[in-house]
Amino acid sequence: MDVSEYLNDLSVRDLLQRVSDDPSVQSLPEYSWFANELASIDEGFKVLLIRGPLIRPEEHRWWRRSLPAVGRTDFVTDVKERYGVELTLVD
Template sequence: MNQRTANFQEAFSSFIEASGRWRDTTPEALLGRWSKFVDDCERGYPHDVEDYFNDLTSRDSLERALNSVELQVFPEMSQLRARVKGVDSRFRALLIPDAFPGVPEEFWWARGMVNSGRKRFVEDVRREYRLNLIEIE
C-alpha cells in the first residue's frame, strides 16, 4: 500500500466513523459487507427482517461516502464507485421496486424489497409489511 492509498483509507474510515458507523469503516470492509449482503439475498436472505434493514445500512454508509465532497479528491473513489455500481446492479435485479414508496427514490436500495428469502424472513416481511415474497428453501 502506498502513501496515497493509505491516506485514502484513513480519510474514508474517518469519514465513515464520523457518521456513526463503528465497524466496517474501511472501503474494502464496507464494500465487502454490502457485497456479502447481496450474496445472501441472491441465495435467499437467511435472517429476520430486522437484520435485513440493519444490513442495508452498509449501502447507506457507502452512499454518504460516494457523495461526500471531501473524499472526491481521492482518485480511488472512482474505482470504489465502479465496484459499488457492480454490486448495486446485482441487488437491483432482486428487488420489488417501490415496496416502500415513502422512501425517497435516491435511496432505491431501501425503497425496494428483495423478492425472495428464507422462511423466517418471508414470514416476517409478510406479517410486518404485507408483502408476499418467494420462499427459498
C-alpha cells in the same frame, strides 16, 4: 434473518452512499475505482429488488424502497406479518 436484520444490514449501503457523496472522498484518485465498484455491486442488488414488493415508495434511497421477492422462512414470514405481502420461499 428477519426484516429487522435485513434492514440493519442495509445500513452498510447507507454508509457507502455517505462516503460516495463526500467531496473529500470524491477528490481522491481512488474515487473513480470506488464509484465504479459500487455501481457494479448496485446493479446486482437492483436485480434482486426489481421483482420485490415496494414497501417504502417515498424513500429516496432506492435500496430501501423494495424488498427481495424471495427469502427463507423467517424473512418470508416476517414480511407477511409486517407488510401483508407474500414472497417466494426458497431453501
